[in-house]
Structures are given as structure tokens and as C-alpha cells.
Amino acid sequence: MKLTKVAAMGATVALSALALAACSSKNTTANNDNTLRLMLTGDVQSLDNSNVANLAQWNVLEQTMEGLYRADKKGNPAPAMATKVVKPSNNGKTYVFHLRKNAKWANGDPVTAQDFVNSWRRSAGPTAKSGYNYIFTGIKNAEQVSTGKMPTSALGVKALDRHTLRVDLEYAMPYFSRMMVLPAFFPQNTRMVKQTGSKYGTNSKNMVANGPFQVKGWTGSNDSWKLVRNKYYYDKKDIHLKQMNMRVVKDANTAHQLFQQKQLDDAQITGTTAQGLQKDENLRHVYRAGTYYLRLNLANNKAFQNAKLRQALFLVLNKDSLAKKVLSDGSQAASTYVAPRLAVDPTTGKDFAKETAPKETYNVKKAQQLWQEGLKELGQKKVKLTLVSDDQTVTKNVGQFVQSQVESKLAGASVEVHAVPSKEVSDRLANGNFDMQSALWLADFADPVSDFDVLTKNNPQNYGKYANDNYNQQLVDAKGVNGTNPKKYWANMRAAQEQLNQDMPVVPLYTMTESHLVNPKVKGVLWHSVGETDYTRASFTK
Missing domain, CATH: 3.10.105.10 (Dipeptide-binding Protein; Domain 3)
Structure with a gap:
């Protein structure tokens, strides 16, 4: 990933790790309020995917936003805002996507093809601050757009009508469909971007989601907030959680303690803490x-x-x-x-x-x-x-x-x-x-x-x-x-x-x-080797 990496895990075994190994990490009580309690290892700096790209932000966007596709349980592209996974024409260089007519933003606005066009232009343009405009390379004129040699309107993406999106490539990219699950390609609510301007994504009030959940209570600097259900989401029948609570936890030992106290359902641990808990019954290795x-x-x-x-x-x-x-x-x-x-x-x-x-x-x-x-x-x-x-x-x-x-x-x-x-x-x-x-x-x-x-x-x-x-x-x-x-x-x-x-x-x-300590009552999480973990279809067993 061409951005700030998460901290690596592991260190030489210390005595404290040996002590941790003897501690119980049980967290087996079903969550009676149907709230999934999660942690991030780093701060969320913005929810604007055009101006920031880091793992903490992408984790939040994974739960609250959807692009043309989402990754299924095998990591393959599956329909999200697009009605199906499409095959290209023009020798692999043209994709035409038909969007769901019942897809809506959390404020009730319909998700339109122009929402994708405007988002991609913002993200591929020379003023984008995410450092991720390179990811659009291969889309027609993307390199010239990102360097300012062409206007953003020259990018090979066009709304043919309200619910039809056309993308033209410079060469065949057999991996293009797999790229479409990336948060870099998520849409942005055109009306919200216009209303908020430079404040878009700086806090939850200046952001609107189109996925299963929406962010509530994030001020732009606080370390805990909620994700609540988007009542307009097109696939409500597969969303079982009432909400997710998120908090920033940078210390692995603290994460372990919160898990023991049932304040986290998924605690990521590193270093000596992880070493000491390698035989814990709740440990799950996520191979990335x-x-x-x-x-x-x-x-x-x-x-x-x-x-x-x-x-x-x-x-x-x-x-x-x-x-x-x-x-x-x-x-x-x-x-x-x-x-x-x-x-x-x-x-x-x-x-x-x-x-x-x-x-x-x-x-x-x-x-x-x-x-x-x-x-x-x-x-x-x-x-x-x-x-x-x-x-x-x-x-x-x-x-x-x-x-x-x-x-x-x-x-x-x-x-x-x-x-x-x-x-x-x-x-x-x-x-x-x-x-x-x-x-x-x-x-x-x-x-x-x-x-x-x-x-x-x-x-x-x-x-x-x-x-x-x-x-x-x-x-x-x-x-x-x-x-x-x-x-x-x-x-x-x-x-x-x-x-x-x-x-x-x-x-x-x-x-x-x-290394994750996971509440064994939690089911339905999609642990992806590529991309962020998807908790949106999770549930608790009784």
C-alpha cells in the first residue's frame, strides 16, 4: 500500500509477555445491545478520500461507504453500487456500469453516476492531497490530469445518464474490477461536497455515507465515535448490527485489557503482548x-x-x-x-x-x-x-x-x-x-x-x-x-x-x-488478505 504503514508486529520475548500468557482473555458474553465494539490503531485524520489516505480512514470508510463493487468472502468483486460485475468492451478498454436505482445516501439523496465522476476527478486531480492520485493511472488521461497538464474534466469517466457510468481506459487492465473495491474509487455526495467545500470530510457532520452505516459523533480530533445504520441502505436485510462503536487504541496492552473487560470485540495486539498470547483461545491470525x-x-x-x-x-x-x-x-x-x-x-x-x-x-x-x-x-x-x-x-x-x-x-x-x-x-x-x-x-x-x-x-x-x-x-x-x-x-x-x-x-x-483477539460470539466478519476487514454483515450468536 503506497501510504503510511501500520506498525509491524513482534519483538523479542520479554518477561511481561510470559506473564500475559497466563492471563485469561475470555470475552464470550453475547452483546445484548447488538453493538460491535471495534478499535483502530491510528488516528482518523479525515473522511475525505481525496485528501487523506491512511489505514485508519480506510477502515472507517469500509464500514460506511460503497463503491461500484465490494469484496465478497473470497475477496472477489461483488456488486455494490453497480448492479452487476460487468465485462469490458472495446478490447478491454471500456466499462459501462449501471447503478442501482434504489441506492441512496444516508441523507436520502440518490447515488448517481455524477457522484462517481466528481469524486474521481477530485481524487485524480493535481490538488488532491491523499497521495493516491497515481492509482487512477490507466484510466484515460489520468496521468496528464494528475500533473495538471489536462483539466480534470478530461479524465476518462463520464455519466451517460443519472444511473449509467462509463469508464475509458488507455489500455486493457484485467485487474480493473479488483481495483473498484478500493476506497480511493468511492463516490462522494455531490451536494454535500458543494455545500461544505474545504470542510468536506473534516467531521461527521460534513460527511454523508452511502454504505450500511454512517459516522456519528466524530469531531475530527476525538478518539471515539459511533457508526449507526443508514436507514436508506438498499440491502438492510443483511445488516444485523444496531451500531458499531469505534475507538482509537494505540497501545497493545491497553487493547488486551479492553478486550478482557468486554469493551472490545476485536482487539488488535502487537509486539510482546501478541507474543505472550499466541496460544490464547480467542486469538485469530489475519494474514495480509x-x-x-x-x-x-x-x-x-x-x-x-x-x-x-x-x-x-x-x-x-x-x-x-x-x-x-x-x-x-x-x-x-x-x-x-x-x-x-x-x-x-x-x-x-x-x-x-x-x-x-x-x-x-x-x-x-x-x-x-x-x-x-x-x-x-x-x-x-x-x-x-x-x-x-x-x-x-x-x-x-x-x-x-x-x-x-x-x-x-x-x-x-x-x-x-x-x-x-x-x-x-x-x-x-x-x-x-x-x-x-x-x-x-x-x-x-x-x-x-x-x-x-x-x-x-x-x-x-x-x-x-x-x-x-x-x-x-x-x-x-x-x-x-x-x-x-x-x-x-x-x-x-x-x-x-x-x-x-x-x-x-x-x-x-x-x-x-x-494478531487479533476476537469475541467468539461474533460471526460474519470478512477478513480480507487484501483491503480492510469488512464488519458490515457481522452478527452475534446467542
Whole structure:
């Protein structure tokens, strides 16, 4: 996900974690007032999806808004504001959506095609502050619109009539339907945006929802509020909750205590708290389509310009040991940049990450041989490497693990770990002042291209300066000549991952895993590996 990441989970086990393991986390009483009590790990800064994009905001929007589609229990697009999942015409470049005529905003206004047009124009335009206008790339004229070279009216989205929306693409995007569940593509109530202007989404009074619930009592700065039912929602029969109560809880130990006190029905825990509760009967692991990895600097003046050194680094790190002994929070070792559970290759029926995994993921002897060959090619006998990470405990521990593995197993290698505030990490990346950097990539939508685009030659987030002609061409072909041919498209995807396995510009470490304490009486929650958790159809068993 191309925005501020959630805090990673896990740390070395502390005595306090062992004490927590003995505590009961039972929360088994049915909720008599039919209210689901939830938490967010970060602050909601705005409900305007054109001006802010962070995980806390998207979590709230997931429960209160709907786009053309929503994700079903398998993570596939299902009709929401659109009456059906449509097939494109014009060689995959034109989509025509028919909206539900009974879809209404919580103020009673009908949801119209123009609500989508205006929202997308605001979000794709150069004045959008969300940092997410890039996601519209591929829609006709989106890049020119986002840079101000064309007016927002030139964006390839048009209301043909009150309930018909047409979208024109520049090239076939077989993943376009999967993108439509993203909050970035949600509509905005045209009348509300016009009335509130710059205040739109700054508090719940300056916002109106079109989904099952609407926000009440959020001032723009408070840390607790309610989501109440939208009486105009078209699918009321499938909404069982009376309301949801939301609060911001940033401390994992506090979240655990609130769960024990039955003030939370879903408590996300991290770090030593999560480690100490891995055997709790109410623990649920949520495996997200995100990979923690080392971004390597391939610039000409850096050691990792040499491919053999990069391959050696991948093979020398015991990722299983990192996941099980250092993190010990349910995380799993990763071997590919694309995370497991992101997508199934429809041409093979296999999980994409698993089918493209390297045959060798840990081989110290081979790593040592490659390391010495790489040093010889560089004309050096030793190298001093800088590993940059943020200053969270977990990333410090990962940095120390990498440092220990490299220095103890690779002759002539030394590693300095610089754990610094996030702002300094960003500055160092922008200036190329690093050899390795601890990073996380969480997929935007359920297709490998969501990950692969970041490593293309001209992507602004390709801080490691990776440039491989074959890799870039695979993505060009996937979005061009092969965009309407699933067999060739997925062959491009496999070839792109295999090129990364060979070049190793990023070294996968472990997968993103969330630890949740969940009231066992809660049913019907959709835990998505891609996108936010959907609580809208939840209910309590008696």
C-alpha cells in the first residue's frame, strides 16, 4: 500500500509477555445491545478520500461507504453500487456500469453516476492531497490530469445518464474490477461536497455515507465515535448490527485489557503482548497480502550493484528463524516479493507466490561462495553496509538479526544499523543514503501488478534504482498486447517474479500477519488478505 504503514508486529520475548500468557482473555458474553465494539490503531485524520489516505480512514470508510463493487468472502468483486460485475468492451478498454436505482445516501439523496465522476476527478486531480492520485493511472488521461497538464474534466469517466457510468481506459487492465473495491474509487455526495467545500470530510457532520452505516459523533480530533445504520441502505436485510462503536487504541496492552473487560470485540495486539498470547483461545491470525523485505540500493557507487552480493544476502538469512524465534507472533518466512494469499493464478489454479517461489531460500555455503565471487568482481576484500530502518522495536530487532547473520556468516562484511525516525528514513531513501532499508509493501488490490509496478524503472518509489529491461517489458506487455489474454498475462506475471528472484533487488523477509483477539460470539466478519476487514454483515450468536 503506497501510504503510511501500520506498525509491524513482534519483538523479542520479554518477561511481561510470559506473564500475559497466563492471563485469561475470555470475552464470550453475547452483546445484548447488538453493538460491535471495534478499535483502530491510528488516528482518523479525515473522511475525505481525496485528501487523506491512511489505514485508519480506510477502515472507517469500509464500514460506511460503497463503491461500484465490494469484496465478497473470497475477496472477489461483488456488486455494490453497480448492479452487476460487468465485462469490458472495446478490447478491454471500456466499462459501462449501471447503478442501482434504489441506492441512496444516508441523507436520502440518490447515488448517481455524477457522484462517481466528481469524486474521481477530485481524487485524480493535481490538488488532491491523499497521495493516491497515481492509482487512477490507466484510466484515460489520468496521468496528464494528475500533473495538471489536462483539466480534470478530461479524465476518462463520464455519466451517460443519472444511473449509467462509463469508464475509458488507455489500455486493457484485467485487474480493473479488483481495483473498484478500493476506497480511493468511492463516490462522494455531490451536494454535500458543494455545500461544505474545504470542510468536506473534516467531521461527521460534513460527511454523508452511502454504505450500511454512517459516522456519528466524530469531531475530527476525538478518539471515539459511533457508526449507526443508514436507514436508506438498499440491502438492510443483511445488516444485523444496531451500531458499531469505534475507538482509537494505540497501545497493545491497553487493547488486551479492553478486550478482557468486554469493551472490545476485536482487539488488535502487537509486539510482546501478541507474543505472550499466541496460544490464547480467542486469538485469530489475519494474514495480509504484505511482505516485509530489505530494499537494496543498486546505485553504481553501492556494493549491491553486484548481483552476486544480493543473491548471497538472500541465501544467508534464515528467514524461518527470524519469523519463529525473533518475531514469534505468527509471522511466516517470505521468499517472494509478492505475498502469499494475494492472488491465485487462474491459469494454473495455484497461489501465485507459492508457484513462483525460488527453489533455494537458505543455503549458507552457496551464499558464502557467491559473496566472495561478488567481492572479487567489485575488486574489494570487504564492504561496510548501512541498514536503515525506522525506530520501532520490531524493526530494530529485525535489523539486529540481519546484522548478526551477515557479519557472522559472510567474511569481509560489516553492517551498521541506523534506526531513525520515519522522516529521516524518507530523507535517506530520497537521497540514496543507504545500502539496505527495512520496508513493507501491502498490496493495493488482488493482483501481482499492484506490487510489481513499484519496481519499474521510472516509478518514483523505486528508491533502490532497480532497472531490468526484461522485467519492465513483462509489465508493458501485460498492460498492452496481453491485457485481454489471461494465459499470456499471467505468463508475464510469472516471468516478472522470476526475474526478481534472479536479480534480487529486494530481499523478502516475512509476511504481514495481524494478531487479533476476537469475541467468539461474533460471526460474519470478512477478513480480507487484501483491503480492510469488512464488519458490515457481522452478527452475534446467542
